[in-house]
Amino acid sequence: MNQTAPLAIDVHGLCKSFGKKEVVHNLALQVRTGEIFGFLGPNGSGKTTTIRMLCGLLKPSAGSGTCLGYDIINESLIIKTHVGYMTQRFSLYEDLSIRENLEFIARVYKLKNRTQRINESLDRLKISKERAHQLAGQLSGGWKQRLALAAAMLHEPQLLLLDEPTAGVDPEARRSFWEEIHNLSTQGITTLVSTHYMDEAERCHRLAYIAFGHLLTTGSIPDVIKDAGLHLWIVKGDDLYTLAEKLRLDPAITHVTAFGQTLHVVGTDAAMLEQAIQPYQNNHYQWKQAPAELEDVFIHLVSTAKNNHG
Amino acid sequence: MTLNFSFQRLWAVIIKEFIQMKRDHITLAMIIIIPLMQLLLFGYAINSNPKNLPTALIKGDQSSFTRTLIQSMKNTEYFKFLDQPVTEKEANYLMSIGKIQFAVNIPPGFSRKLIRHEIPDILITTDATDPVAASNAITAVNALSSRLFNRDFQGSLSYLVPDPQAFNLRLHIKYNPELITQYNIVPGLMGVILTMTMIIITALAITREYERGTMESLLATPVRPLEVMLGKVIPYIIVGYIQATLIIAAAYFLFHIPIEGSLMLLFFLALPFIAANLSIGVTFSTIAKNQLQATQMSFFFFLPSILLSGFMFPFYGMPKWAQDIGNILPLTYFLRITRGIILKGTDFIHTWPNVWPIIIFMVFALMLGLKRYRQTLD
Numbered sequence: 001m002n003q004t005a006p007l008a009i010d011v012h013g014l015c016k017s018f019g020k021k022e023v024v025h026n027l028a029l030q031v032r033t034g035e036i037f038g039f040l041g042p043n044g045s046g047k048t049t050t051i052r053m054l055c056g057l058l059k060p061s062a063g064s065g066t067c068l069g070y071d072i073i074n075e076s077l078i079i080k081t082h083v084g085y086m087t088q089r090f091s092l093y094e095d096l097s098i099r100e101n102l103e104f105i106a107r108v109y110k111l112k113n114r115t116q117r118i119n120e121s122l123d124r125l126k127i128s129k130e131r132a133h134q135l136a137g138q139l140s141g142g143w144k145q146r147l148a149l150a151a152a153m154l155h156e157p158q159l160l161l162l163d164e165p166t167a168g169v170d171p172e173a174r175r176s177f178w179e180e181i182h183n184l185s186t187q188g189i190t191t192l193v194s195t196h197y198m199d200e201a202e203r204c205h206r207l208a209y210i211a212f213g214h215l216l217t218t219g220s221i222p223d224v225i226k227d228a229g230l231h232l233w234i235v236k237g238d239d240l241y242t243l244a245e246k247l248r249l250d251p252a253i254t255h256v257t258a259f260g261q262t263l264h265v266v267g268t269d270a271a272m273l274e275q276a277i278q279p280y281q282n283n284h285y286q287w288k289q290a291p292a293e294l295e296d297v298f299i300h301l302v303s304t305a306k307n308n309h310g
Numbered sequence: 311m312t313l314n315f316s317f318q319r320l321w322a323v324i325i326k327e328f329i330q331m332k333r334d335h336i337t338l339a340m341i342i343i344i345p346l347m348q349l350l351l352f353g354y355a356i357n358s359n360p361k362n363l364p365t366a367l368i369k370g371d372q373s374s375f376t377r378t379l380i381q382s383m384k385n386t387e388y389f390k391f392l393d394q395p396v397t398e399k400e401a402n403y404l405m406s407i408g409k410i411q412f413a414v415n416i417p418p419g420f421s422r423k424l425i426r427h428e429i430p431d432i433l434i435t436t437d438a439t440d441p442v443a444a445s446n447a448i449t450a451v452n453a454l455s456s457r458l459f460n461r462d463f464q465g466s467l468s469y470l471v472p473d474p475q476a477f478n479l480r481l482h483i484k485y486n487p488e489l490i491t492q493y494n495i496v497p498g499l500m501g502v503i504l505t506m507t508m509i510i511i512t513a514l515a516i517t518r519e520y521e522r523g524t525m526e527s528l529l530a531t532p533v534r535p536l537e538v539m540l541g542k543v544i545p546y547i548i549v550g551y552i553q554a555t556l557i558i559a560a561a562y563f564l565f566h567i568p569i570e571g572s573l574m575l576l577f578f579l580a581l582p583f584i585a586a587n588l589s590i591g592v593t594f595s596t597i598a599k600n601q602l603q604a605t606q607m608s609f610f611f612f613l614p615s616i617l618l619s620g621f622m623f624p625f626y627g628m629p630k631w632a633q634d635i636g637n638i639l640p641l642t643y644f645l646r647i648t649r650g651i652i653l654k655g656t657d658f659i660h661t662w663p664n665v666w667p668i669i670i671f672m673v674f675a676l677m678l679g680l681k682r683y684r685q686t687l688d
Contacts (some may be wrong), residue, residue, distance in 0.1 A: 057526065057687050058686055058688055080531060083530075085530040089523050096326065100329055105531065107318060108323075110316065110318050110319070129330055219647045230356075
């Protein structure tokens with residue numbers, strides 16, 4: 001990605017409280033034009049709230065910034081015309097057919113050549129003319145997501161805000177979904193996408209991780225991993241469960257996580273970590289040092305954040 | 311450019327609402343069935359001028375006079391005498407269990423006293439637990455007495471003919487001389503039915519978007535509050551007209567109510583009334599948190615409308631404070647408009663004093679709704 005590309009999203013000090021509960025705290029985000037930006041974090045961490053603030057659906061309690069160069073506080077109406085927002089929960093009209101939903105959106109955005117654009121959109125969705133008369137409420141989860149994405153893209157927005165677009169969607173549909181997003185990226189369309197899937201996070205150009213309303217890290221994947229400064233040992237062998245129990249007692253080991261048939265043993269100090277695992281480096285286990293992975297970083301960030309903000 | 315009101319976006323909302331209305335069979339059924347049910351119930355069941363009321367006769371005397379008396383009471387159509395005369399004790403019992411509305415007691419020696427010019431009494435006892443039921447019947451009996459026996463008082467009894475009164479009091483019962491309740495109720499029902507269905511349907515309109523989660527998508531689009539609100543109101547104006555046509559057709563064909571004035575004028579003036587009700591409905595919709603609350607608020611508005619507008623009870627019979635509340639409600643004015651045009655043949659100039667308060671109400675309700683409409687999910 002071009003480092004000097006103008007910022008599609010540039011916000012700082014963003015806060016949002018509902019009553020006394022602060023859901024987003026002092027959040028800053030910079031997303032470059034044409035970038036696919038991953039937005040990660042546990043459930044209830046404030047991802048949806050942040051996205052809603054960006055597209056004018058919620059008024060920030062504090063903070064300021066721009067979206068596509070428009071002020072997020074005062075120019076949210078203009079932002080709405082240039083942003084495509086896909087909600088976490090399907091929010092198109094279930095009692096309208098696929099085509100009727102798209103027609104409604106097309107009219108609301110005052111699109112020219114309405115029929116042509118809807119037909120193009122249906123072609124891209126691989127929906128036949130007959131199927132387009134099916135009610136949206138009768139579609140399966142995957143088809144609903146595709147329709148929602150098509151609706152969010154119908155007015156050719158410069159920025160897509162996608163809130164967990166692939167939750168509950170089968171792998172094949174997820175794959176084609178991401179192909180579409182990368183395709184849009186090459187056309188210069190910026191995407192901010194929230195997700196829980198690591199493989200999806202790894203397909204983003206840059207990402208941000210948020211927990212308990214706090215932004216914990218942001219940057220490209222190598223940067224994020226480097227900034228965390230973690231050291232990883234991967235261990236294989238018998239009865240890893242008992243081993244994990246023992247390792248967790250050592251303060252030099254920040255966390256131990258099961259990954260398939262292996263354990264990831266992570267620490268912040270390489271020497272102390274090596275010392276800690278030394279008693280178990282025998283012929284029962286095979287140890288291997290490796291660079292930390294994104295998921296190790298996130299697990300580390302959340303456990304640290306839990307101590308600070310949780 | 312995108313910040314201003316757009317007819318194209320309004321049109322988008324209208325089309326969407328129409329399609330949704332078309333698919334919502336329960337609401338569609340409600341739109342047709344509620345007016346029909348109310349028409350049949352109110353039109354056929356309610357009668358504030360009841361006739362053929364069950365009456366017991368305590369016959370202490372029998373003569374041509376008493377036969378004349380009883381016959382003329384029957385002729386008023388208000389009294390329906392039991393097959394057999396009863397004793398005073400039986401009459402008391404029948405009244406206490408609600409089997410009779412009246413007991414007519416003709417004391418022994420009535421005819422004799424009459425001839426002797428001793429001015430005998432006839433006692434009519436009425437069950438006044440429901441004053442409305444008895445009042446017209448009593449009026450009819452009072453009208454009888456003075457000249458009732460003139461035909462019997464001939465020849466040697468002519469001295470009993472009462473002197474003519476010094477002046478005559480004439481009563482002219484205008485617009486509905488036969489005091490047919492349906493003439494009052496059915497034109498009024500048009501307003502009541504429109505109030506009820508219009509408010510409930512639109513009160514659900516915006517809360518439904520919130521409950522189904524579609525509001526999030528809608529708010530993310532550039533659509534403006536006024537476009538949403540008008541877009542939800544306009545399709546139901548057509549529904550309102552369907553109901554109005556249904557009611558007027560029933561009034562004419564089912565209840566044979568004469569339509570004295572201009573139907574065109576009535577339909578034209580129904581517009582501000584329908585719009586006023588839809589506006590208050592949409593406003594409730596912006597205030598209510600869910601569809602249940604929206605329904606409750608509709609009833610909260612509907613109850614005073616039906617009770618204090620002059621639909622159920624005479625407007626001028628209410629205390630000042632009740633009239634004041636009634637004077638705020640659009641139904642009060644619309645009742646006067648419909649009854650005026652249908653029964654009195656009123657023209658536009660004479661209905662105007664009842665039109666502008668409805669328009670003011672509508673504008674006020676719409677403004678309140680716009681103010682309450684949330685443009686964010688906060």
